[in-house]
Amino acid sequence: MAMNRYKKYRKFAGKIVILGFGSIGQAIFPLLARHLVIEPQQVRVVSKLAEEETIAQELGVNFRLLEVTRENYKPFFDEELSVGDFLINLSTGISSADLIRLCQVKKVLYLDASTEPWEGYYTDESLSPPQRTNYALREEMLAMKGKAGSTAVITHGANPGLVSHFVKQALWNMARDNDLPIRPLHTAQDWAYLAHQLTIKAIHIAERDTQITSTPKMPGEFVNTWSVPGFMAEARQPAELSWGTHERHWPKDAHHYDFGSNCSIYLHRPGAMTQVRTWTPALGPFHGFLITHAESISIADYLSIRCNGNVIYRPTVHYAYFPCPDATLSLHEYNGMEWQNGMNQEEHNRLIVDDIIDGMDELGVLLMGNRKGAYWFGSQLSIHDARKQVPYNNATSLQVAAGVLAAVLWAMEYPECGIVEPEDLDYQYILKIALPYLGKVSGYYTHWNPLKDRQQLYNEKIDQSDPWQFLNIRVI
Template sequence: MAARFENRVLVLGAGSVSQCVLPLLIEHLVDAKQITIVDMRDNKPRMADAIAKGATYIQDQLTQENMDQFLSKYLSAGDFLLDLAWNIDANAIIGWAHDHGVIYLNTSIEEWDPYAAGATRNPTERTLYWRHMKLRKLTDTWGGKGPTAIVEHGANPGLVSHLTKKALVDIASKALKEGKAAKDVEDALVSENFAALSQKLNVKVIHIAERDTQISDKPKLVNEFVNTWSVEGFYEEGIAPAELGWGTHEKTLPQNAYEHPSGPKNQICIAQPGAKTWVRSWVPNMETTGMVIRHGEAFTISDHLTVWDNQKAIYRPTVHYAYCPTDAAVASMHELEMRQWNLTENQRIMNEEIIDGDDRLGVLLMGHAYKSWWTGSLLNIHDSRKLIPKQSATTVQVASAVYAAVAWAMANPNAGYRVPDQLPWQEVLAYAEKYWGGYHSEAANWDPLMHRNDLFKGWNNRKYDEADPWQFSNFLV
C-alpha cells in the first residue's frame, strides 16, 4: 500500500484514461480535494464522481504562449503534474516541472505540432527516437538530480517494460531448473543484468503483442472512427513512420528503411505509416497480424537490452509493437486511408456499449530455448468492470499502469528523469497486478514461419529465411 500524498495534483486532460485513473488515485493515493482537472473541453460529466468527492474541474487550455502562467496557477514545488493531454511539447513542460520542483508523469512524448512540415519532413524526424534524443539533450544536463519526471508510463509504453523483465526472469528460471541454461544465465539473473540475461538466453525478437477483441452493441457507422482509447492518439501514431528497435541479428534492412545518424542508433524507421505495416505475431492462444505502430517501448526496451563492447553494439533484440485493435478500429483505420488520412470529426471511444471481449496485451519474447514466451494480461470486459465500474479492459490496463507509476513517483519524489526501464520493475508491477487480472506468463511453441500460408509462394518473388525464422522479413505480412 502506497503512502498518501499530501500536496496538490494537477491532471491535464479529461479523456478516457483520465476518467479511469482518477478513482484509483482517490482510492489509494490522494484526497479528491487535492485534485484539479483541466481540459479545453467541457468534459465535466465524465468526471462527475471525482467532482462529487471534491475534485475541481476547470475548462481551460494550456498553450505554448501561456504555459508558465497556466501551470503556476495550479502548481508549486512538491506538487504533482499528471500529463494525460496531447500536443503539449514534452521538453517544454518537463523542463518547466524540473525548474519548479514539480513531480511529473506522462504516457507519451508529445510535440506542439506533430504534423508540422507534413510529408516534406524527413521520416527520421517524425519518429519517437527523434523526440527521445531532444529530451535526452535537455535531461542530460540535470545529472540525474531533481524532481521525479517519468515519461511514457501507461500500459504500453510503460508497464510492458517491466513485463519484459518478468518474462526474462521466468524464462531463465525455467531454463535453469530444466538444465537448459548455463551458469552465465544464472549470474545475469542474480545480478538482474537484463541486457546480459537477454543475450545469454538468445532472445532475438520482442513483440509488444496485443489483440483487442472487445465488441459493442453499437456498430461503427460509415465515416465514424471508433476505438477503445484516444482516437487522436491512435491517428497520430498510425500515420507516423513504422518504428522499431533493430536487432543485431538482422541481416537485411526492410524496403524504405532509414537509420538514425546519431545517438545510440538502436532504432530504424520505415517510410510508410505504421498502420500500413503489418507483421505476424501471437497472443494466447491465437496467431495475429498486428500493426508496427510506433511506440516508446520499442526505443527504451531495445536501448536497455543492448550489450556494448568498446562503443559497439554486439547484442540487441528487435523490438516493436504488433497491435491488432478491435474490429471497429481496424475498419476505422482502413476508412481513414480511404479518406487519404484526413481524420473524420465523427469519433467515438467504445466504453459502456461494449458487450464482450478482452484485451490481450503482453510481451512476446522469441528465439530462446522455448521458442516463444508471452507475458501479460488477458483482462476481459466483464472482469474490468468489476475492478473499475463503467470502464473497458483497455482503459483499466492503461489507467492502472499510470497509477502504478504515480504511486512510485509520489513515494520517490526526487529521483530525477526516468523512463519506465529505470524503475524497480517488481515494485511497479505489484501496484498494477490486481487491475491486470494477474500476469499470465507461459511458453509458446510458435514462430512466424509456422502455419504460414503464402497463397502465391514461388510466384511472387517473396523470400523467406528458413534458416533463421527470427528475421524481420519473415514476420512481415
C-alpha cells in the same frame, strides 16, 4: 463500519493536476483516491472539452475548462502548480518536453503515458519523416536526462510502461525455466546479458483487442477503446522498430538516423500501412500493425550490449497491434482517405466504454529465439473484469491506468530522480501495485513461429535458416 479493503500506499500533501480527462484521465482518479490518502479538493482536472466536466463533478474533483497551447502553457503552469505538486499529463498535442522543463525548475513531480509534441507536429509538411518519429522525441528527452531534479516519469502507461516490466519478468521466468543460475539483476547490462544468454532475438509488444459494442461503427466515424486522436497520430507516423544484431535482410524502405543514439530504424511508410506476424495465447497467430511506440526503442536500447563503442547484441523490438474490430475498420477507412479527411474532427471520434458488450484486451510481450520456444507474458483483461474493478473504464484504459498508478506511487516514493524511463524503475515494485488490475497475468510458451503454414499457396521470399528474421515476420 466496513474497513477499506484497498491498501493506502501513502499520503500526498500536494496538489495533483490531471491534464487531459479522456479515457485514461477518467480511469486514473478512482485509483488515486483508492490508494492515496488525499482529499478530492487536492485534485484539479484540466481539459479543453466541456462535456468532461460532468464526470469530474460526479467524482467530486475540481474542473477547469482550458485548452493548453504554446501561448498559454507557462501562465497555466504558474497558476496551477507549485513546489511539491504533481502534474499527471494525459493529454495529446501538448509538448511533454516543455512541461517537464517547467516541472524541473519549479520542483514539481511529473508523469506522462506518451511523449507528446505540440499540436500539428505529426502533420507538419516541413518536417522530414525522421523528425516526425518517436525516436526524435525520445532523443529530445535523453538530452535532458541524467540531470538531478524532481522525478519525471516519461511514457509510463501500459504500453509504453508496464510492458517494459513484463519483459523483465519474462526474462526472469525464462531463466528459471532454462535452469540458468538466478541472481539479482540491478543494471541494464545485467538484463542485457541475460537476454543474450537466453538467445532472445526479437521481442514483440503483442496486443490484440477484441472488445465489441452494441452500436456499430458508422461510415466516416473513427471508433476506439482509447484516445482516438492519440491513435490517429500514431497511425500516420513512420513505422519504427529497433533493429537486432541477428538481422541479415535490410528492408528496402528502411532508414537509419543521422542523429542521436541510433538505437532504432524507421520505415518510409506509416505504421498503419505496415503489418507483422505475431502471436498471443488466447487467440493465436495474427497480423498486427507495426505502430510506432516508445517502448520499441527504449527496451532495445536497455537490452543492448556494447563493446568499445560498438553494439554486439541487441534484439529486434517492435509493436504488433490488432485493435478492436471497430478501430480496425476505422483505421482502414482512415488509411484509404490518406489521413486527411473529416475523421480528424472530434465530432467524428467515438471513444467506446459503456457500450462495450464483450471482449478483452490481451496485452503482453512475446520473446523469441530461446530453445524452449517463444514466450508470451502479459495481461488478459476482459471488459467484465475491468468493470468489476473500477468505474469509468474499459479493459484497455484500466491496463493503462494501472501503469500510471504504479508509476505515480513510485515517483512519490522517489521524488528526486530526474527524468526516468520505464526501464529505470523497479519492475517488482511496479508489478506488485499494477497486477490486481490486470486480470489474468501469466506466461505461455508456444511452438509458433512466423514460418508456420507459409508457402502453401504462394511462394514467398523467406529465410528458412532463422525464423526470427524480420524478413519472415513482416507481412508483404
